[in-house]
Amino acid sequence: DTEVTQTPKHLVMGMTNKKSLKCEQHMGHRAMYWYKQKAKKPPELMFVYSYEKLSINESVPSRFSPECPNSSLLNLHLHALQPEDSALYLCASSQEAAGGSYEQYFGPGTRLTVT
Amino acid sequence: DAKTTQPTSMDCAEGRAANLPCNHSTISGNEYVYWYRQIHSQGPQYIIHGLKNNETNEMASLIITEDRKSSTLILPHATLRDTAVYYCIVRVDLFISGNTPLVFGKGTRLSVIA
Numbered sequence: 001d002t003e004v005t006q007t008p009k010h011l012v013m014g015m016t017n018k019k020s021l022k023c024e025q026h027m028g029h030r031a032m033y034w035y036k037q038k039a040k041k042p043p044e045l046m047f048v049y050s051y052e053k054l055s056i057n058e059s060v061p062s063r064f065s066p067e068c069p070n071s072s073l074l075n076l077h078l079h080a081l082q083p084e085d086s087a088l089y090l091c092a093s094s095q096e097a098a099g100g101s102y103e104q105y106f107g108p109g110t111r112l113t114v115t
Numbered sequence: 116d117a118k119t120t121q122p123t124s125m126d127c128a129e130g131r132a133a134n135l136p137c138n139h140s141t142i143s144g145n146e147y148v149y150w151y152r153q154i155h156s157q158g159p160q161y162i163i164h165g166l167k168n169n170e171t172n173e174m175a176s177l178i179i180t181e182d183r184k185s186s187t188l189i190l191p192h193a194t195l196r197d198t199a200v201y202y203c204i205v206r207v208d209l210f211i212s213g214n215t216p217l218v219f220g221k222g223t224r225l226s227v228i229a
Contacts, residue, residue, distance in 0.1 A: 033216055042219035043159065090158050104217060106158030
């Protein structure tokens with residue numbers, strides 16, 4: 001199984017709502033990632049988790065709160081978002097490197113619209 | 116910042132080889148060249164990667180110049196389903212730095228035409 005699943009596929013939320021995005025993989029990968037992709041732009045890294053610990057935060061606003069409850073799950077909690085946060089949110093996973101190079105597997109993304 | 120330069124867009128006739136160039140003139144000796152593609156409204160998909168030797172898999176071939184300053188991704192028989200944005204990414208050897216995330220540039224939008 002080389003699949004990364006993301007739910008929901010689409011999400012519309014108001015600026016005062018609290019919602020969560022969920023990502024799951026069962027490939028035994030110990031590195032997981034959140035990327036944000038605006039329309040017609042490349043994906044931009046938001047967070048990296050390594051062995052369930054946050055290892056990289058690319059200066060993301062606190063209204064985005066990641067969580068890695070176990071090695072298979074990655075959540076992104078959303079609160080008080082702005083319309084400019086509307087984007088495709090991509091989750092990815094990969095082996096945690098002991099050396100060499102490893103590919104990242106991406107999920108299909110959650111398309112978020114903030115109204 | 117992305118360390119690669121790619122043409123913004125390219126067209127290719129269906130059934131012909133698609134050759135996508137990438138410049139990475141500042142690549143270091145311990146950096147790999149990765150290629151991913153993103154079909155519309157899907158997550159990026161890994162294609163191939165290499166260090167200095169040419170590589171081939173079931174999807175594509177990767178040709179890296181001897182000085183490693185540029186590379187070409189070859190899709191040998193392009194189909195309509197290969198229409199996508201193709202990203203060339205330079206990434207340091209994970210043994211050196213631990214797991215590093217991908218930094219995407221703008222990519223090349225490949226349109227395969229019937």
